[in-house]
Amino acid sequence: MAVVFKPTEGLTDKPFHYCPGCCHGIIHRIIAESMVEMDLLNSAVEVASVGCTYNSYEYFNCDAVQAAHGRAPAVATGIKRNLKDQTVFTYQGDGDLASIGTAEIIHAAARGEKITVFFVNNAVYGMTSGQMAPTTLLGQVTTTSPFGRDASYQGYPINVSELIANLTGAVYVERVCLTDYKNIMNAKRAVQKAFNVQKNNLGFSFVEFLSTCPTNWGKEPVAALDWLKEKMIPQYPLGCFKGEDLKFDASGNLIAGEVHAGEKEVRA
Amino acid sequence: MAQKRVLMKGNEVIAEAAIRAGCRNYFGYPITPQTEVMHYMAKKMVQIGGNFVQAESEVAAINMVYGCAAAGFRVMTSSSSPGISLKQEGISYIAGAELPAVVVNIVRGGPGLGGILPAQGDYFQATKGGGHGDYRNIVIAPASVQELYELTVEAFNLADKYRNLVMIMGDGTLGQMMEPVAFRDEEPIADVKKPWAACGRCKTEDGSVRPHNTVTSIYIDPDTLEYKNRELQEKYKVIEENEQRWEAINIEDAEVIITAFSTCSRISRNVIRQAAEMGIKVGMIRPITLWPFPKKAIAEVAAMPSVKAFLDVELNAGQMIEDVRLAVNGTKPVYFHGRMGGNLPTQKEILDKIVRIHNGETVEGGIV
Numbered sequence: 001m002a003v004v005f006k007p008t009e010g011l012t013d014k015p016f017h018y019c020p021g022c023c024h025g026i027i028h029r030i031i032a033e034s035m036v037e038m039d040l041l042n043s044a045v046e047v048a049s050v051g052c053t054y055n056s057y058e059y060f061n062c063d064a065v066q067a068a069h070g071r072a073p074a075v076a077t078g079i080k081r082n083l084k085d086q087t088v089f090t091y092q093g094d095g096d097l098a099s100i101g102t103a104e105i106i107h108a109a110a111r112g113e114k115i116t117v118f119f120v121n122n123a124v125y126g127m128t129s130g131q132m133a134p135t136t137l138l139g140q141v142t143t144t145s146p147f148g149r150d151a152s153y154q155g156y157p158i159n160v161s162e163l164i165a166n167l168t169g170a171v172y173v174e175r176v177c178l179t180d181y182k183n184i185m186n187a188k189r190a191v192q193k194a195f196n197v198q199k200n201n202l203g204f205s206f207v208e209f210l211s212t213c214p215t216n217w218g219k220e221p222v223a224a225l226d227w228l229k230e231k232m233i234p235q236y237p238l239g240c241f242k243g244e245d246l247k248f249d250a251s252g253n254l255i256a257g258e259v260h261a262g263e264k265e266v267r268a
Numbered sequence: 269m270a271q272k273r274v275l276m277k278g279n280e281v282i283a284e285a286a287i288r289a290g291c292r293n294y295f296g297y298p299i300t301p302q303t304e305v306m307h308y309m310a311k312k313m314v315q316i317g318g319n320f321v322q323a324e325s326e327v328a329a330i331n332m333v334y335g336c337a338a339a340g341f342r343v344m345t346s347s348s349s350p351g352i353s354l355k356q357e358g359i360s361y362i363a364g365a366e367l368p369a370v371v372v373n374i375v376r377g378g379p380g381l382g383g384i385l386p387a388q389g390d391y392f393q394a395t396k397g398g399g400h401g402d403y404r405n406i407v408i409a410p411a412s413v414q415e416l417y418e419l420t421v422e423a424f425n426l427a428d429k430y431r432n433l434v435m436i437m438g439d440g441t442l443g444q445m446m447e448p449v450a451f452r453d454e455e456p457i458a459d460v461k462k463p464w465a466a467c468g469r470c471k472t473e474d475g476s477v478r479p480h481n482t483v484t485s486i487y488i489d490p491d492t493l494e495y496k497n498r499e500l501q502e503k504y505k506v507i508e509e510n511e512q513r514w515e516a517i518n519i520e521d522a523e524v525i526i527t528a529f530s531t532c533s534r535i536s537r538n539v540i541r542q543a544a545e546m547g548i549k550v551g552m553i554r555p556i557t558l559w560p561f562p563k564k565a566i567a568e569v570a571a572m573p574s575v576k577a578f579l580d581v582e583l584n585a586g587q588m589i590e591d592v593r594l595a596v597n598g599t600k601p602v603y604f605h606g607r608m609g610g611n612l613p614t615q616k617e618i619l620d621k622i623v624r625i626h627n628g629e630t631v632e633g634g635i636v
Contacts, residue, residue, distance in 0.1 A: 042470035042477050045339070048484075057482045063466040065338040066484035068361050071331035074323065078295065078335025078343070079466075081319040086468035104331070107324035 010036045014058050021221025023211035026178045028059055030188040038195055044087040045079055047072040051093040052126040070101025073108035076115045087198055089116040095125045098134040098160050112169030112203040116194045122211040130216030134158045137235055157235055161208045165241035171203035171259055172243030177210040179225050196248040202259050210236055273448040278413045279304035281449055282372055285420035286344045288455045292318035293343040295332035297325055300384045301440040302374035305346040326351040330358030337367035338483035340465025342424055346372035349390050360399030364485025368427035372436045374443035377610045385610025386440035391587035394437050395559040402497055404504045406434040407558040409529040413447035421455050428460035430507055441531045507560055514562035515554040521574045522551030524625050527592045528581040529555045536581055539618045548626045566595035577625050578602040581618055603631040
């Protein structure tokens with residue numbers, strides 16, 4: 001019988017601890033598959049963060065460093081500055097990256113660190129049980145916005161990709177989702193493009209994944225996907241915010257697209 | 269042939285020593301009175317192909333140190349008291365993940381923003397842990413520019429040997445001071461292999477692939493975390509046994525023993541001379557490692573029949589004195605003289621107390 005689907009070598013055999021319907025499993029899988037396809041398993045370093053994915057290093061089949069809450073881009077900076085030929089990526093949630101780690105993410109991007117950041121935005125704190133995140137939508141009920149997020153009281157959601165794309169050091173910034181096969185394949189393309197930006201030493205690359213949290217949203221997995229499409233995407237539009245014209249061939253070499261002038265000078 | 273000596277500032281010597289020790293990574297954030305370390309590194313690291321990053325904060329800088337050390341590279345950061353407080357998060361993670369790193373604290377007056385002049389008020393923070401959890405840093409207190417050089421090189425070797433953070437604790441006086449320093453032609457750098465490093469270099473020379481490495485400080489299972497803590501404590505015991513360092517000055521037949529480190533030990537040296545002229549025999553135990561604290565040396569001196577009392581001199585309200593008292597263990601009185609706020613004790617202040625102690629008086633409190 002022909003094998004049509006099997007576990008990827010990019011992941012270990014350890015069963016995920018993620019809740020049913022959570023998108024982390026899919027995101028892990030497409031990053032892991034990309035590492036296999038791009039031959040990165042024995043040359044990549046993952047920087048895990050704090051939140052539901054604190055132990056993502058137990059799943060990704062590559063070297064890894066576990067970082068303090070929000071500090072993954074600083075930790076990745078310390079690694080990548082020494083290991084210019086390795087692929088260094090962080091995997092961070094919205095509490096980690098957009099709240100406690102705002103200084104680290106902004107400055108890593110501004111410095112144009114040659115790292116890749118995977119940002120998982122599910123509009124809520126997962127691990128600590130459903131508190132309001134910087135990306136929580138207006139009106140969204142969480143354990144710390146029990147009457148719905150009120151702009152006059154709790155301020156507005158942060159659109160991180162748009163913010164990062166404003167920084168000269170950021171070369172590639174894209175927001176994707178995982179609601180269906182087409183979007184999953186598009187997200188995988190974005191993962192590989194981000195790795196290629198790093199491989200070509202072009203600068204900082206950033207992929208934001210809109211993700212679900214059925215447990216803390218209090219929704220069935222399918223209803224959660226519907227809520228993501230109806231509520232999250234209007235606030236967080238999908239698309240490429242920077243580096244859309246960058247194109248790579250099958251071997252990952254840059255074949256088209258311009259990186260802005262400042263970045264070129266740094267590279268020279 | 270006599271070695272050539274050069275006149276250099278303490279802070280610059282720390283940076284030069286780190287480079288000589290093979291450190292090619294410096295991550296820092298500006299703060300007085302240690303910024304010369306950073307200035308020196310900014311220039312030199314570019315010239316020698318190392319890494320220098322002016323981080324967005326002390327928190328980011330220590331986390332860059334964490335990442336760099338996790339990948340297996342020698343690395344240093346430097347700061348001063350308020351900045352070291354910010355670094356405590358990363359320092360605790362470095363302890364938990366057992367990473368070798370060197371952190372320099374050129375201490376200034378506190379609490380809060382305090383002042384920019386020399387102090388030793390960070391003794392507790394440095395020697396008792398500082399951040400969360402049960403851990404120890406090796407803490408070294410040089411007392412001269414020459415020692416800043418030699419002990420900074422040694423700090424990197426100790427860090428690698430024990431996979432432990434080593435803190436160089438100086439103060440504003442020492443960092444800003446210019447003194448002659450003689451550099452060795454070749455440094456005694458320990459070549460420690462780091463097979464545990466998460467560096468992404470998994471393919472070995474023979475083409476095989478090593479198992480993947482992870483560097484972490486989280487152990488959710490209580491038994492695993494307790495086991496990990498036991499391992500740490502075992503390591504600290506070995507360090508305590510092997511690495512206590514001190515200088516014993518003039519202790520033979522001494523009647524009064526001064527305990528003082530770094531800047532206070534320099535002032536106290538002159539007091540010893542002055543007291544001798546008055547016929548009072550004063551000796552000194554100068555801790556070079558603040559952790560592990562040289563308790564064996566202090567206990568031995570406390571047992572000497574000639575010794576009547578101790579006088580602990582610090583730039584704080586009395587911190588190391590607690591360790592001195594534990595080592596003396598009630599066998600002799602331990603008095604205190606301290607200055608704060610960036611002020612230094614004068615020789616006369618210390619000498620006056622010595623005379624009163626020698627006369628058998630009980631010297632009260634001690635904070636001027």
